[in-house]
Amino acid sequence: MLCRTLCALAVTVLAALTAIPVAAQNLFEPVILVNEQAVTRYELQQRARMLTLFRAPGDPNRLAREQLIEERIKLDAARISGIVLDDDAVRAGMEEFAGRANMSGEQFVQALAGEGVSESTFREFVRAGITWREVTRARFASRVSVSDSDLERATLALTGGSSVRVLLSEIILPVNSLEDAEEKQALAAGIAESTSESEFAAAARRHSAAPSAAQGGRMNWVQLSDLPPGLRQVILTLGPGEVSDPLPIDGALALFYLRDIEETSVATPEYSAIEYAAYYIPGGRSAQALQRAAQVRAQVDVCDDLYGVALGQPPEVLERGSKAPEEIPADIAAELARLDPGESSANITRANGQTLVFLMLCGRSPKLDGEQPTVEDLSNFIRNQRIESFANSYLEQLRAEARIVEK
Template sequence: MAAASDFFPARARMATAAAALVIAATAAVALVAAAPPAAEPPAAAPADVASAPNSASVLRLPENPQLFGTSMPSVVKATAIINGEIITQTDVDQRLALLAISNGGQLPANEMEQLRQQVLRNLIDETLQIQAAKAEEITIAPKDIDRTLERVAAGVKQTPAQMGEYLKANGSSLRSIRRQIEGEIAWSRLLRAKVESSVSVGDDEVKAVLDRMNASKGTQEYRVGEIFLSTAGGNEATATATATKILEQLRQGASFVGYARQFSEASTAAVGGDLGWVRPEQLPEPISAALRTMGPGTVSNPIPVPGGLSIIAVQDTRKLLTADPRNAVLSLKQVSVTFAKGVTRAQADPIVARFAEAARNVGGCGGADKIATDFSAELVQSDQVKLRELPPALQEIMMPMQVGQATRPFGSIEEGVRILVLCGRDEVNPGAPSFDQVFSQISEERVNLRARRYLRDLRRDAVIEFR
């Protein structure tokens, strides 16, 4: 039985994988895309000082040597020292490369310096978080990082070694991803030990939220992502400039999740800024007001909020506690016609026309098998495809379809032309969230607020040298 991802062109899946690489290297959620560099050669053994000659003359070195190969990487050059721990220019470059991967492989040349500074700030915060965890005797075992790394690689059907090769080819490294994973796990465990244990939520608070939700049945909910930039310590101008640049890139198609992971200063950065399903009244008033004017797929201007600026993205919308046809779970058959390399559009058009006619007269789900035979096409079946997870254009096509009908052909000559035949549809009737779900959401919001304050205090108390 094929996975739902098998219904979409390979090129689209690879683009998703690259974006998810920066989205998915989290301690809580598997991320996406690629491969570790080969192991570094072992360091040379130290020279025997007692037997070493005390003059260079024996080496017969040329006066004007010709140099070969590339210069030594800047791995030995300190960019910042945080409480005695060094961040190198290589660390910055490799983390910047991860951001580039999430942005389709390119970053605007005129913004590189600002992006570099932001990445450095992120690395400083990450170092402070790891140091704070160690101070509380919280250590992250290599096997914990390995498990997350394996989930990341498995998400794109690769091994960690293959992921490393991909990263190396794109200017990053497995070491950079491992460090990011270590920081996220360390911070998560530290918050659990120092912050979550002190957060309390009363049963009456949870009951009040549930009562309001039941009273608001049919009102709109939003699936929201957030990028939060702090303005603490007189940082307003820098935060505003960064927010403006991020917004420009997002509107040109950059990955919101990738930018949230690298730039957001909220604890939700580890999950790409995902706030989950929320109603406007659950959010601060400035965000709530903006949210009510937004639709799916839109991104807000920077919104001033207490302590900083927020950019929000609406990923989806739904009616609270109301049946939504997009929640349906579909049983589908996909028929894919592929063309030999070099086939022109003029040569393919007659085949596509016959394919479209066959789709119009598919004659039920069983007819998909006959079409596949007639066109020597590939047939793939999946019984657990959520309509909401299909591309928006296909959602619109399939919502009014009846069982046994097929879509119009879609795709491309290069990657194949396909149809989807609807074999079944199970509607989902949503109910109110459970007491535990509401409890967890309220608790998480309070933990996020205290986590920001905790990180602010770590920055304030740190000894940081810039080189």
């Protein structure tokens, strides 16, 4: 009797002892081999969990698998090239990524940990991205050249030495939270691969928060010199039919499709300051708020008229000032570029879409002795855009050559 009891107890204990290691072993066993580099079940689960928190579009499990395979390929290329990041570079990358959600790196890590995602999962995600950037710079920087004609055309356009106007389409993707940030980044990256105006227009109608969405994002002709300085440089790297990389603006990501560009020898002025007024209307883009904006538009001809509109209301409902072009928020600067003095728009919101901005251009002050952008800065910008194009082709080649075994 005692023997049977002990034997039964031994079997029970043995089963309990063996069950735990098997579970742990299954969790950390390789499920994919990429050029002999393992991807474990744990990594897949963690990445899928992180992508779910980021609300990345599509199946998070499939996307996690694709990302981890691609990252192993990138890291293998880095190993062959002898490129290894130090911890400081990775930490800086984590801080930069967290900053997109208006968090510090520590706050971002804590937020992920609260949802079951380890710091190492986030760290390796960032490490792979930065490492790949270093690989592509090392491999392609020497192959990329920027000609004198490239620089001359860009410099003339940026400084008003020639008149350049562009025909753009736009997509504005609002980013409202940490979870929203990665989803919109993934969506924007997909849109940036658009190969035709019709494809970009379809994405604009489906996803864009800009008033131009109903027109497929189509904007009217705009002088390049009226665009924000950073956006000018981006547009100058595009050819007709190309899409910009996603551009971070206040609370959103923006993409631009270049439909056409025209250049003449007639110079357009540069401005040292732009004066504008913003009247804030509660309700966002609700019918009531838009009706109020229409009422205001009918009451004003110049910016001074807005003081009468705001009379008796809290001072913060009306802001008016003069700023250098580079100091103006990108979305407001882009909107002002469409306006002449005395014209207004109600296309922008604040407070996560809860406040409608009635924006009015008061005037522009010409720049008399404007500073030219440095040749080095402009050359580096154009060069980086071309390196990225090489990098995408290189990754496709590496993926085709990789030995990928899924278990």
